Amino acid sequence: MSEQKKKQQQKSGQKPKTAIQPTRVENYAEWYQQVVKAADMAETSAVRGCMVIKPWGYAVWENIQRGLDDMFKATGHQNAYFPLFIPLSYLEKEAQHVEGFAKECAVVTHHRLEPDGEGGLKPAGELDEPLVVRPTSEMIIGATFAKWIESWRDLPLLINQWANVVRWEMRTRLFLRTAEFLWQEGHTAHATEKEAVEETLQMLEVYRTFATDWLAMPVITGEKTEGERFPGAENTYCIEGMMQDRKALQAGTSHFLGQNFSKAQEICFADANTDKQYAWTTSWGVSTRLIGGLIMTHGDDDGMIMPPRVAPSHIVILPVLHKEETREAVLEYCNKLAADLRAKSYDGRPVRVELDLRDLRGGEKSWQWIKRGAPLRVEVGPRDMENDAVFVGRRDRGHKEKETIGRETFIDGISDMLAEMQEGLLERARAHRDENIRIIDDKDEFYAFFTPGENAGGKGVVPIHGGFAMTHFCGDVALEEQIKKDLGVTVRCIPTRGQGLPGQDEPGTCPFNGQESTTRVVWAKSY
């Protein structure tokens, strides 16, 4: 940095040391919002609570869709599409289900607009029956299933839908909670309870695999407690990730619905003995919330860090073109480089390369890509061309740690480098999570763990503290409610065994009331 620059910095005091301000430690919630904006992924819209997903963010969603969709197909599911509108009477059929969603339903009551006589328009043509904009599609898909299923030969029925849903939330945050969001919802019907439970767990495993292998987001799988269960479900399973502020993010859910919905909607079939049987159903979903999880798992104080498998572009080539006499040659070199890289494959597909020819200053351009989280930035100028090399910056390292690599070496090693970055991000996230899981057997220790220390942050700052606490728990709903009231902490899940979590195998006593307990549960503050 020049002396002049330093002086200016001192004078103005406004030159940021990091691309994102505030930093994660200063104010995590605000940092998150700033990253979404700086990474050019989404923005708020004119419609309250609804977001505009911008191309760089939507491309991540497309990659998520592609990865998941392949996994759904591989497990025998087919895609279909059902209506956005659900007749109100459908929703009323399953009592618990309505109760769970009623407060956040958007309702369509009219189907026409007329001049209001004052230059504006007013709704006219009131509907006989109001239509609810789907908050989830159990009722409309179930009604369809009831028609499709007649015989045991029609089962299992394995359907997935990619769609948008609306939940009229009061308080929204981009990607994490918006009034409208994109998701997929799987809906299946089975002849036996055993099959339906197996399906529920299979899809949970699909989600775990996807989160781990694609998003580089380590997750804990488990079962929800009664209080956190999906309205109308017998059992809800989930994947829970730990964000960098140590809060939990529910990243996906898979529900065993038993026969609750099939009985409410007459989803029944004739079995091999010609007896009438109610089907056993499941539903499971993940949403654009995954993108929020991606940001909070990997982002740093300079912005987003994209895991290569879901990154819209793997490599951004930034030509250094300011000398007229070398301009053409550098461009040619860059185009050749891009073509050679695209001929390579990573993750079974061509490497995604972008050549950024925008007429912007080098520094600004480079920083934009840092904030967006492109895995690799490759600067190519006359010097590199002379040496048959490239100057590479990795997003998983500091922005100054750039290195010169021989052109061919770089091209030949690109797939390995991306794979190494993907693995590195997962390991980093896993280490962070594991460091912040604590086994607790004492109530006071538990309360202290979730109470911010004196230096946790200033006024208005969201403190980073706590983490995942694993305690024995008797399962009492009122007790869980009390702890939620005291600390804002809930049971995230009763973890599935065999995923390497500490202290799961021995029975014990609930530290809150001394009752017997067979397993430990995961407690955390959550999004």
Added chain:
RNA sequence: CAGGGUGUAGCUCAGCUUGGUAGAGCGGCGGCUUUGGGAGCCGCAAGUCGCAGGUUCGAAUCCUGUCGCCCUGACCA
């Protein structure tokens, strides 16, 4: 829905107490200078001051009403 705050240029805001007819920074555009870096200088464009009434010779500023948005709660992928 309850409590608090706030609406002025694309964005962030100043001006309002003490009415006189609109400002800054950032961003955009252009020029010059720079060039492996989020640079500098000069210039240009851009606002019926949320909306509707009222007071006044005159309202961004005072009064009334209204709408939107933000924060805090209950709810939540």
